[in-house]
Amino acid sequence: MTEDFNQLQQIISERRTIKPTTFTGNKISDYEILEVLETANWAPTHGYTEPWRFSIFTEEGLTRLGNFYAHLDQPNSEAEGFNAQRFERFKNRPMLCSHVIGIGMMPNSNPKIPEMEELCSVAMAVQNLWLALHAKGYGGYWSTGKLAFTDKMRQFFELPEGAKSLGLFYVGIPPKEQPKGRRISTIETKLNWIKK
Ligand SMILES: Cc1cc2nc3c(=O)[nH]c(=O)nc-3n(C[C@H](O)[C@H](O)[C@H](O)COP(=O)(O)O)c2cc1C
Secondary structure, eight states, rough: OOHHHHHHHHHHOOOOOOOHHHHOOOOOOOHHHHHHHHHHHOOOOOTTTOOEEEEEEEEEHHHHHHHHHHHHHSSSTTTOOOOHHHHHHHGGGGGGSSEEEEEEEOOOOOOOOOHHHHHHHHHHHHHHHHHHHHHHHEEEEOOOSSTTTTOOOOOTTTTTTTTTEEEEEEEOOOOSOOOOOOSSOOGGGGGOOOOO
């Protein structure tokens, strides 16, 4: 059991945010992506609502996603101006990846289970898949930003009305040298032991 804990602790603490610009460019099979998504499906929920939804972009889907995102990102006002560099960066980003996963949430209709709980469950599902990717030697990055929660993203993910987009998860093969993990403060500073 201690061995299990040590192994799990290592996987958890060594999982990193890996940015697409550092991916090797090699691809992961759809089968392995499905395997890590299976771990997402084991996240707990209140009432078996299972609100996570995943739209998986790969092959030509990556090109389509890059085009869509880069255009959507452009400012609406002339004053802000067109930023060609930013446009190209967003357009090309998915192509650096093996797969990009659109993270969605489909809240249940039971008023006893508020959306906040569904959000918690989706985040747990994402953590599962992120850890599973890391355990397989792959890397990922949950990206939000100004477009992440828009209805346009929800529609692009082909999610039904009532669902929400929670951003993009970029997946690829990390470089040999992974970024160093850091936390601003220790767990002790975030604890309050209440014993009486
Ligand atoms: C919900 C969520 C949204 C995130 N959105 C962004 C983002 O838009 N841009 C970004 O650079 N990193 C984003 N991140 C990644 C964090 O910056 C990253 O997890 C943090 O720096 C800790 O690094 P680590 O994952 O390697 O421990 C996001 C992470 C989470 C959990």
